[in-house]
Amino acid sequence: MAAPPPTRGGRGGGAAAAPPPTPPTVGFVPLPGGALAPRGAASSGGGGRALLRRPRRSLRPPAPAAAARRPVRRAGAGATAAAGGGAPRTPPGAPSAGITDGAAAPTGAGGAPAAGAPPTDGGILIDAAGGDHLREECGVVGVWGDAAAAATCYYGLHALQHRGQEGAGIVTSAPDAGELLEHKGLGLVSEVFGNVADLERLTGTAAIGHNRYSTAGAKSVRNVQPLVATFRDGPVSVAHNGNLTNAPRLRVELELRGSIFHTSSDTEVILHLMATSVSSAGELSRRVADALGRVEGAYSVLILSRDALVAVRDPRGFRPLVLGALPSGAPMLASESCALDLAGAALVREVEPGEMLVLSAAGVTSDFPFARARRRACVFEHIYFSKPSSVVFGRSVYASRVRFGELLAATAGVPAADVVVPVPESGVPAALGFSAASGVPFQQGILRSHYVGRTFIQPSQGVRDIGVKLKLAPVRSVIAGKVVVAVDDSIVRGTTSKKIVRMLRDAGATEVHMRIACPPIVGSCYYGVDTPDRESLISYRNDVEATRAYIGADSLGFLPLDGLHDFLGEEADTFCDACFSGNYPILPVE
Ligand SMILES: O=P(O)(O)OC[C@H]1O[C@H](OP(=O)(O)OP(=O)(O)O)[C@H](O)[C@@H]1O
Ligand SMILES: NC(=O)CC[C@H](N)C(=O)O
Numbered sequence: 001m002a003a004p005p006p007t008r009g010g011r012g013g014g015a016a017a018a019p020p021p022t023p024p025t026v027g028f029v030p031l032p033g034g035a036l037a038p039r040g041a042a043s044s045g046g047g048g049r050a051l052l053r054r055p056r057r058s059l060r061p062p063a064p065a066a067a068a069r070r071p072v073r074r075a076g077a078g079a080t081a082a083a084g085g086g087a088p089r090t091p092p093g094a095p096s097a098g099i100t101d102g103a104a105a106p107t108g109a110g111g112a113p114a115a116g117a118p119p120t121d122g123g124i125l126i127d128a129a130g131g132d133h134l135r136e137e138c139g140v141v142g143v144w145g146d147a148a149a150a151a152t153c154y155y156g157l158h159a160l161q162h163r164g165q166e167g168a169g170i171v172t173s174a175p176d177a178g179e180l181l182e183h184k185g186l187g188l189v190s191e192v193f194g195n196v197a198d199l200e201r202l203t204g205t206a207a208i209g210h211n212r213y214s215t216a217g218a219k220s221v222r223n224v225q226p227l228v229a230t231f232r233d234g235p236v237s238v239a240h241n242g243n244l245t246n247a248p249r250l251r252v253e254l255e256l257r258g259s260i261f262h263t264s265s266d267t268e269v270i271l272h273l274m275a276t277s278v279s280s281a282g283e284l285s286r287r288v289a290d291a292l293g294r295v296e297g298a299y300s301v302l303i304l305s306r307d308a309l310v311a312v313r314d315p316r317g318f319r320p321l322v323l324g325a326l327p328s329g330a331p332m333l334a335s336e337s338c339a340l341d342l343a344g345a346a347l348v349r350e351v352e353p354g355e356m357l358v359l360s361a362a363g364v365t366s367d368f369p370f371a372r373a374r375r376r377a378c379v380f381e382h383i384y385f386s387k388p389s390s391v392v393f394g395r396s397v398y399a400s401r402v403r404f405g406e407l408l409a410a411t412a413g414v415p416a417a418d419v420v421v422p423v424p425e426s427g428v429p430a431a432l433g434f435s436a437a438s439g440v441p442f443q444q445g446i447l448r449s450h451y452v453g454r455t456f457i458q459p460s461q462g463v464r465d466i467g468v469k470l471k472l473a474p475v476r477s478v479i480a481g482k483v484v485v486a487v488d489d490s491i492v493r494g495t496t497s498k499k500i501v502r503m504l505r506d507a508g509a510t511e512v513h514m515r516i517a518c519p520p521i522v523g524s525c526y527y528g529v530d531t532p533d534r535e536s537l538i539s540y541r542n543d544v545e546a547t548r549a550y551i552g553a554d555s556l557g558f559l560p561l562d563g564l565h566d567f568l569g570e571e572a573d574t575f576c577d578a579c580f581s582g583n584y585p586i587l588p589v590e
Helices: 149-159 196-200 247-256 268-275 284-292 337-343 380-385 397-411 428-438 461-471 495-506 544-551 561-574
Strands: 014-017 099-104 138-144 167-173 180-186 206-212 227-231 234-241 300-304 308-313 322-325 331-334 346-350 356-360 363-367 419-422 446-448 472-474 483-488 511-516 555-558 583-586
Touching: 138 149, 138 234, 138 300, 138 308, 138 337, 149 167, 149 196, 149 206, 149 331, 149 337, 180 234, 206 234, 206 300, 227 268, 234 268, 247 268, 268 284, 268 300, 284 300, 284 308, 284 356, 322 337, 331 337, 337 346, 380 397, 397 428, 397 511, 397 555, 397 561, 419 428, 428 483, 446 495, 461 472, 461 495, 472 495, 483 495, 495 511, 495 544, 544 555
Parallel strands: 419 483, 483 511, 511 555
Antiparallel strands: 014 555, 099 583, 138 206, 138 331, 167 180, 167 206, 227 234, 234 300, 300 308, 308 356, 322 331, 322 346, 356 363, 446 472
């Protein structure tokens, strides 16, 4: 794929160097119950095929004392970025253009910001508004027909803790019980379930669980999932990973028809749409299909009633969802395969985009009740979110990251480097790949404290600044007197990179070259990743050279977008890369 024009110094990738310039741098596992064959005409499972099969395949630059929220500036002409290209801009503000498929967001002439963008004056973006670190999404887990359902979910949530640290919860269903049992709260899984009695109280053989980091709605205990509602024919609970791009509009419609919302979460619209479904007297799966047929955006969702567990992935399959089987044969569902691993379940396959699985006493059925769409799996799952031990979208996350590092070494190598140092944790596999491909030795020149969780990295600039120092420490014996290549998975606000460069220089590095194993992030995510507003993304306002100057590195290089596409190969157009390209499969509807 051709790189966009380098209007603003190679936003799409490549490297920028400080003057003097450096060179460019289970087999089949039976489930309890009956039918295993998909029942939808368009089922990818294929008429007689077994259902259980192997898978197919914080820029928050610290503001100078008087600079908080000062006018945005950007690098002007003359930036010294190397190869790469610009990426289209996302439209200003939250667009309301309905659904598009593959439509690039409006771009100003020559790659400049579209109309409505803040003024620029040739400097570097400084934006001191609040915001957390990036790794925030949500994780879901579910199990059916398991005597220890709540405990299995608990382990699954532990394995998925990296996907959300704001709140956690588990809801269980016992056969013949009149209600669903729930326990949830704000905090980490270990905090919410710190009292084992809370877990023991959750009896039942079916359960769903959720780790939340909000993408819509407040960070309040009310919004912690799974959400539970009581319909006239029984209670229903929902756990959702993703973001519904038309939730605000649906909410207004529902409220005008009398729905009373109890949360500010987008997820609640699913419950109200189910309650008001034309199939409200019918079986759960029909209501779910009716409801989800009206929502747009990203959802990997688990819905539990007294009689069934329904798992659905949106037609574009933005967010992951896998099916596994416990040693007993009981089916388990999770955002990532690492949750199956911890619970002792075997990975069976992905839930397909647009697929609805219904787990009940009758067995497991598969259906594809929605209009088909091209898959748009989130490529950032491979770059940053998912755990390296997971298989996501049919690919090993670890292998992807190592390959990103190898490609980075090939496109933005550092001649005469002495040592490759990863920025823990997410930068480690890419640094290994960079080292292997370049022949420069890998060393753990930065160590991560295991006693600092993100709980302590609060959304205030002062605490965030100290947060990086609390979390990461240099190893002087590795760094001193060396030309260091520091490899990280991504730059969001630039906070971490700036601190890392300073830290390495203070530890005696003679040169520090930052290498980033993904393209510059230029757009916010509308599909369940809690990226900050694009105004806070350092690469939205700054070209590679201006970013390099801000973080203070001797050179800065990104994995180019076309390199990422080459890596994805024939699957490239089945991945969503909107945060790098501005190519949004669906735009939000207000
Ligand atoms: O540019 P910034 O706004 O600083 O954000 C980018 C940083 O955030 C992430 O690390 P995180 O702190 O989530 O830790 P991890 O690598 O251990 O997941 C990522 O790996 C970068 O290091
Ligand atoms: N990150 C997510 O998947 C969040 C789920 C849902 N949109 C919420 O905000 O609760």
